[in-house]
Amino acid sequence: MSCRLTVVGLGPGRLDWCTPEVSAILEDATDLVGYAPYLARVPQTCAARRHASDNRVEAERAEHALNLAADGGDVVVVSSGDPGVFAMASAVLERLDQDPSRWCDVQISVCPGITAAQALASRVGAPLGHDFCVISLSDVLKPWSIIERRLDAAASADFVIALYNPRSRQRPHQFTDAIGIVSRHREPATPVIVGRHVGRDEESVTITDLGRLDHATIDMSTIVIIGSSTTRVLDRPAGCRVYTPRTYADPRPAAG
């Protein structure tokens, strides 16, 4: 009897961006639990039973996984990216917290993965090289007023901001509102990096700026990184060219 529940991150897409630790845990599992498209990314060499569920049923999925583990399974809950970033690790703990006397025998652990913000940052250089924050624009689980307050605070404190769940079809205007809030504190020339399906076959990465950002290109498969006042774009043909310096000295040679 294992009675184990491990919450793992598969990384943003490519299998070689999934850690060897997670790959080994998947191979040894008796049951895999997760959102169907994430389960589909687990190689078929993993013989475990697969329990696919819809995206919006996190609490039920967590409870199902805890019950499978309590029955003696070696259960793995899969998340995309990192399981602790807007994903299943907190959903499992939140469910446990509601029922403190249940599932006492289940041993729970979390294995990290590369989160979408890191993956996109690496594609263009080092935009997260100095203080940054991550904000989900989804108001499914939190009120929009809190999102507005956090955007305003983060932008006024000059953090680089990575926006997760940026623009859904049900609430496209909220992305426009969010950019409006950030723009109160940032110049139109502030660098913005847009990554869609980062690390997957359909990947696209664009470097633009706050004033020219094309909102129509943003959807739920996209992550958006908005630079701080010090984030710079180097004038190079391609590849790594965006960074946020770790120092506050001007890196450009003095004029004259």
Ligand code: SAH
């Ligand atoms: N746990 C995940 C985040 C889940 S929230 C992680 O750590 O990456 C879902 C949001 O993550 C998406 O709406 C999108 O904004 C972002 N995201 C996840 N994978 C992505 C990818 N490969 N490319 C671009 N954005 C991604």
